[in-house]
Amino acid sequence: MSTMTEESTSLPAENQEQTQITENFATEEKIVEIPSLDLPANKSDLLGFFEKIKSIASESKTAADFKKIEEAIKDARQLFVNLRSEEKTAALAKFKEENENAEEGFNFKGDEIDQKIENVLGSIREIRQSFFQTLEKQKEKVLEGKTRLLDELRKLVDADENSDPAHVNASFKAFKKIQEEWKSLGNILGPQNQTFWESYHALVDRFFSNRSIFFELLELDRKKNLQAKDIIASKLEALAKKVNEGPLPKLLKEAEELFEEYKHIGPAHKEINEALWLRVKKALDVLFAEKRQIQEAQKAVFEENLKIKKELxxxxxxxxxxxxxxxxxxxxxxxxxxxxxxxxxxxxxxxxxxxxxxxxxxxxxxxxxxxxxxxxxxxxxxxxxxANLAAKQGLIDQVKTLTESENAADNTQAVIELQKKWKDIGHVPEKQKDSIYKQFKEACDVFFNQIREKSKGAKDAEFEGNLTAKKGIIEELKSMLSDPSLLASLKAKKEAWDAIGFVPKKNLKEIQDEFRNTWNQVIDLAKTQPKEQLAAWGFELKGLPSESKQEERKPVSGDARKKIQTLENEIATLRNNLEFFAKSKNADKLIAEVEKKIASAEKELGKLRG
Incomplete structure (x- = not known):
């Protein structure tokens, strides 16, 4: 019995070249159309992309397809990992912020899209795994089947010494059965394919060579083989003429199918068989030359793409x-x-x-x-x-504490210092910027409004006292009408009246009218008294202020009082809001202008009070 190695040494050159061309077709990668992923992409974009890849994977038939698919999803899968990592980091930061910086109990599960993407990627892996498992099983099946067929063919060739017609017929039928089953099994993926083909062709040649009784049958079979090979050679030549019309992958696929059919056709007459083979090889060489040219051009494009990616x-x-x-x-x-x-x-x-x-x-x-x-x-x-937000919140709390103090009026400078500190503290989170400033301003407003309210209460009490004092002087003037001897103190009473400050505005006109009427009556009384009597009382009409002058001064005093109140309110408002001008880009200039206004108002207030 001959071994595979011994059988392959007698393999004709044509059969060796057929095996090499088979390898050329076997190494040709099938090109699948992979959709592109537009960047930047979110998780919804990635889910759609992976679902398209899953659909392509379900239709893929070759290892080259799955290799292309794996390359296509690699970067997209990494982008998904990056996005999920960023979401996890953000979720952890939020969790820590809400849980006093603790990580215990944190569990990041992602969202519904994450789960869908994981499921789709899992499906792609299962499809790929199933494909390669099936491929491996097919390889084992083909390997086992072709090993068995070679053993059967070898036994058939070695035992083919019986010239009995029944045996010859049975032997040929057995050979045809082996030949058909060999064809149906297809090729073995891997380096063993060539060895098996070499042994197969060697045994086939021995089968026909050793059976002289089959010459007539062989002649008929070779004529049919010649006709079949001629048709295939013509089709391959037609494909070679279309090489520039493309697309090349489609031409190569058709050529591969024709060549597979050519390999399984038995031999023709040697001379014609060699000529047919040269035609087939020449046509295939044209296709493979175009393939190499495209690959070289593609290589140049790949290098240019690599250069650009390196620059990026x-x-x-x-x-x-x-x-x-x-x-x-x-x-x-x-x-x-x-x-x-x-x-x-x-x-x-x-x-x-x-x-x-x-x-x-x-x-x-x-x-x-x-x-x-x-x-x-x-x-x-x-x-x-x-940290700045916490510091500013602390200042707000301090202002509120000073406001609640019993001696709030003594804390005015302290609040102003807190306003200065506020200005020195840096930025706070953007979403709290307006609200925290509003809280501080409201706290300061409450403090200064409280000071103003207390001041107003004190002045009201003072004005009521002044009103009572002036009413007392009027009563004393009225006493002079019944006792003229009291006229000696009239000048002193007038000076006392002028020395008394403001009265409530609602009582101003009434008290002024009453004083003027009483005063005029007293003066009229004095004019009716003998000069000697007046002298005895020590009364001098000369030198007393006229009522007209008094009447001219009083309205002015009312206006002055109103002006004083206006100035006091203005000064309090300016001081209260002084520090808030620091938020402006021209803070120093604004502060200087406000301080100048305060000084001017205080000066005018002093004049009015003097």
Whole structure:
């Protein structure tokens, strides 16, 4: 019995070349159309992308298809991991913020889209696993079947020495059965395929060579083989003429199917068989030459894509080292990084496998580093602003405490100092900026309003006392009408009247009218008294202020009182709000102007009170 190695040594050159061409077809990668993922992408975009990939995977028939699919989802899967990681980080930060910075009990499950993506990715893995398991089983089945068929064919050839017609007929039927089953099994994936084909062709040649009794049958069979091979050769030549019309993958697929059929046709006459083979080989060479040319052109495109991706990665690496203390500069850098990411996503076409894998890994690592650094920067800013918020809340509490004090009036300077401290504290979180300022302003307003209310109460009491004093003087003047001897004190009573301050506004006209009427009556009385009597009483009409002058002064005093109240309110308001002008960009200038207004108002107030 001959071994596989011994049988392959007698294999004709045509059969060896057929095996090589089979390998050429076997190594041809089937091109599947993979949808592109537009960047930047959110999780909903990723879910849609993975579902399309799942649909493609379900229809895929070759290992090359699944390899292409795996390459297509790699970056998208990493992007999903990055997005999920960012969400987890944000969720943890929020959890810690709500749980006094504790991580215990934190459990991040993601959302419904996360679960859907995981399920789709799991389905893709199951489809791929099932495909390769089936492929491995098919390989084992083909290997086992072809090993068995070679053993059967070898036994058939070795035992083919009986020239009995019944045996010859049975032997040929057995050979045809082996031949059909061999064809139905297909090729073995791997290096063993060539060895099996070499042994098969060697045994087939021995089968026909050793059976002289079958010459007539062989002749008929070879004529049929000749006709079948000629048809296939013509079809391959027609495909070769269409090489520039394309598409090439479709032409190669048709050529492969024709060549598979050609391999399973038995031999024709040797001379004609060689000529047919040259025709087939020449047609296939044209197709393979075009394939190599396209691959070379594709290689140049891949190299150019790699160059561009390296340039984008260099720019991304620069941003990965970015450092700044400015929020606006970080935001500008983020826009630049997202623009690079968009450029990366829009770059179509492949790259050399290993080099492309490395540069892609570096690019996404640099992108992740940038956003990690940005996150750390803003976390630091947030921490500082939260501390500032706590400090400002403390100032609000202090103002409220001073307001509740029994000696609130003595705390005015302390509140002003707190307003200065407020100005020196930095920014707070944006969403609390307006509310915390409003709380502080309201607390200060309450304090100063309380001071003003207490001051107003004291003045009201003073004015009531003045009213009582003036009523007393009027009564004393009325006493003079019944006792003229009291006229000696008239001048003193007038001076006492003028020395008394303001009275409540509601009583002003009434008290003035009563005084004027009484005064005029007293003067009229004095004019009727003898001069000697007046002298005896020590009364001198000369030198007493005229009522007309008094009447002219009183309205002015009423206006002055109103002006004094207005100035007092204005000064209190200016002092109360002085520190709040510090929020303006021109703080120093505004403060100086306000202080100048306060000084001017106090000066005018002093004149009115004097």
């Amino acid at each position: 990665n260099d720019l991304m690496a620069h941003h990965a080292r970015f450092v700044s203390s400015s929020i606006s500069e970080w935001n500008q850098a983020s826009k630049a990084v997202l623009a690079l990411q968009e450029q990366w996503g829009k770059l179509k076409g492949g790259v050399p496998r290993e080099a492309g894998k490395d540069v892609s890994h570096q690019f996404w690592a640099n992108l992740k580093t940038f956003f990690k650094n940005k996150s750390e920067f803003f976390n630091k800013i947030d921490a500082e602003r939260k």
